[in-house]
Amino acid sequence: MTAAVAIAGFGASEIARKSDRGIAAFALDAALAALADAGITRSDVDGYVGAPFATNAGSPHAECGDEISLKSVMGMMDLPLAWGADLYRRYPTDMVASAAHALAAGTSRFVLGLRALYVAPGLDYATGGSDRAFGADQMTRPYGFNIAGARFAARAWGYMTTHGWDREDLWNVVSLARRNAANNPDAVWRDRPLDRQTYMDARMVAEPHGLFDCDMPVCGAQAFVMCRGEDLPEAATPAWVTGFSGFARPNAIWDMSGRTPDDLATAQLYDGFSSMIWEWLDGFGITEPGQAPGFFRDGHAEPGGRLPVNTFGGSLGEGRMHGMGHLREGYLQATDRAGTRQQETGPALVQVGPFDDSSFVLLEPDRPRHAA
Amino acid sequence: MTQSTPNSAPRPVPVPTAESRVFWDGAEAGRLTLRRCTGCGRLAAPLAPRCAGCLGAEFEAETLSGRAVLGGRTVLHVPGIPGGATPATLVQCAVAEDPRIGLVALDTTGATKRLRPGDMLSLSFADMGGGVFLAVARPGAAP
Numbered sequence: 001m002t003a004a005v006a007i008a009g010f011g012a013s014e015i016a017r018k019s020d021r022g023i024a025a026f027a028l029d030a031a032l033a034a035l036a037d038a039g040i041t042r043s044d045v046d047g048y049v050g051a052p053f054a055t056n057a058g059s060p061h062a063e064c065g066d067e068i069s070l071k072s073v074m075g076m077m078d079l080p081l082a083w084g085a086d087l088y089r090r091y092p093t094d095m096v097a098s099a100a101h102a103l104a105a106g107t108s109r110f111v112l113g114l115r116a117l118y119v120a121p122g123l124d125y126a127t128g129g130s131d132r133a134f135g136a137d138q139m140t141r142p143y144g145f146n147i148a149g150a151r152f153a154a155r156a157w158g159y160m161t162t163h164g165w166d167r168e169d170l171w172n173v174v175s176l177a178r179r180n181a182a183n184n185p186d187a188v189w190r191d192r193p194l195d196r197q198t199y200m201d202a203r204m205v206a207e208p209h210g211l212f213d214c215d216m217p218v219c220g221a222q223a224f225v226m227c228r229g230e231d232l233p234e235a236a237t238p239a240w241v242t243g244f245s246g247f248a249r250p251n252a253i254w255d256m257s258g259r260t261p262d263d264l265a266t267a268q269l270y271d272g273f274s275s276m277i278w279e280w281l282d283g284f285g286i287t288e289p290g291q292a293p294g295f296f297r298d299g300h301a302e303p304g305g306r307l308p309v310n311t312f313g314g315s316l317g318e319g320r321m322h323g324m325g326h327l328r329e330g331y332l333q334a335t336d337r338a339g340t341r342q343q344e345t346g347p348a349l350v351q352v353g354p355f356d357d358s359s360f361v362l363l364e365p366d367r368p369r370h371a372a
Numbered sequence: 373m374t375q376s377t378p379n380s381a382p383r384p385v386p387v388p389t390a391e392s393r394v395f396w397d398g399a400e401a402g403r404l405t406l407r408r409c410t411g412c413g414r415l416a417a418p419l420a421p422r423c424a425g426c427l428g429a430e431f432e433a434e435t436l437s438g439r440a441v442l443g444g445r446t447v448l449h450v451p452g453i454p455g456g457a458t459p460a461t462l463v464q465c466a467v468a469e470d471p472r473i474g475l476v477a478l479d480t481t482g483a484t485k486r487l488r489p490g491d492m493l494s495l496s497f498a499d500m501g502g503g504v505f506l507a508v509a510r511p512g513a514a515p
């Protein structure tokens with residue numbers, strides 16, 4: 001970054017399996033908590049970034065269901081913003097990058113980032129439904145390849161078959177998620193330990209994924225405030241944004257930050273389905289190609305291990321916050337605010353999205369020296 | 373999990389566009405058909421608006437061998453799968469003539485169970501009812 005830009009605070013709503021409250025109520029809870037955490041008030045906010053996408057069953061293309069957007073946030077908070085954007089089909093990591101751009105350009109002083117998820121009653125989360133397949137969907141939906149993470153399951157089968165891993169290795173991921181979730185007061189699975197036999201006996205969803213390899217759809221929202229170093233409120237605890245990149249050129253994050261994977265203290269890796277967590281351990285060369293499951297098998301991803309992964313329980317433990325939970329944990333780990341689950345306070349990698357669509361953010365406790 | 377679940381969900385009917393019509397017309401005739409760029413000779417994916425190589429817009433339809441390389445495979449167990457019963461086996465594969473082009477296919481016999489990534493498949497197209505012709509994968513080279 002040429003400008004010193006930080007996440008100044010983070011906020012969260014409760015996370016619930018179902019709710020009588022609407023999605024906007026969760027979103028506003030999170031937004032107000034983020035403002036309070038950053039030490040600013042509503043009138044300070046002059047920028048907004050969201051990424052409404054797959055908010056609930058049936059809404060992968062945002063034509064269905066109730067999305068939280070720039071317009072709805074401006075309405076519910078009565079905010080006359082200088083700038084705002086909804087990033088179509090992107091992720092919380094992209095929200096950070098986009099806010100950083102607006103701050104570096106001087107467009108905004110305080111950018112609110114917000115993402116809400118919801119379980120819409122009466123819609124089957126796994127299947128959705130319509131009798132015609134338009135656009136790119138015509139190549140997948142008639143086959144059912146859009147259902148229940150089929151494309152990730154098919155990829156997991158290829159990976160596991162090629163490199164000799166099995167469901168024990170998926171269990172290692174799920175087990176770590178549940179154990180870490182026990183230390184996350186917000187996690188839907190915090191009081192629900194899972195044993196190996198229950199995991200193995202659970203019904204299959206899309207082989208090799210069983211029920212517990214899929215994250216739990218929830219109602220919830222999380223939000224952050226970003227600003228430039230010179231505007232940092234006195235009460236705020238900053239995590240400095242030192243790098244970001246996208247899946248096509250992932251290593252740009254190291255060029256930008258001057259870091260290497262060896263510098264990482266923690267990694268929050270997207271785990272909407274358990275097998276997805278392996279992608280970027282391999283992708284960043286932290287493990288040899290095909291060897292990420294061994295990293296879990298050998299305990300390196302555990303708290304206190306070589307590179308603790310998903311210290312908050314991941315989506316598999318916390319609930320389907322679609323990457324906001326990963327970003328929040330990266331923030332908390334980088335600012336030494338993760339409480340009983342705090343690891344070494346250092347560079348925190350956050351990755352959100354599938355193998356062919358991921359983006360990345362690096363958060364650090366110390367203000368970058370080279371930035372203005 | 374060998375139990376079959378009856379299913380009433382309709383199989384979504386593909387709605388072709390100008391780009392994908394060659395593919396779906398080929399499917400109806402039982403053949404894997406793509407477009408080849410007349411400028412640089414690269415094959416185009418069914419939905420590609422132009423050639424991804426030279427950005428040319430002139431194509432000729434070409435019937436391919438139907439051979440494909442197995443990449444991924446899953447067996448779906450959730451209820452609500454369109455147009456059939458569960459469990460249903462799906463494969464993800466790469467067109468042999470240009471592995472950059474990926475396709476999804478049904479495995480209606482379960483015969484891909486013994487295969488590994490990288491093994492050859494033969495793609496044909498089957499009438500799934502309601503005018504929907506979908507790719508079906510079997511082990512081995514095309515006949």
Ligand SMILES: [Zn+2]
Nearest residue numbers: 409412423426
């Ligand atoms: Zn061309």
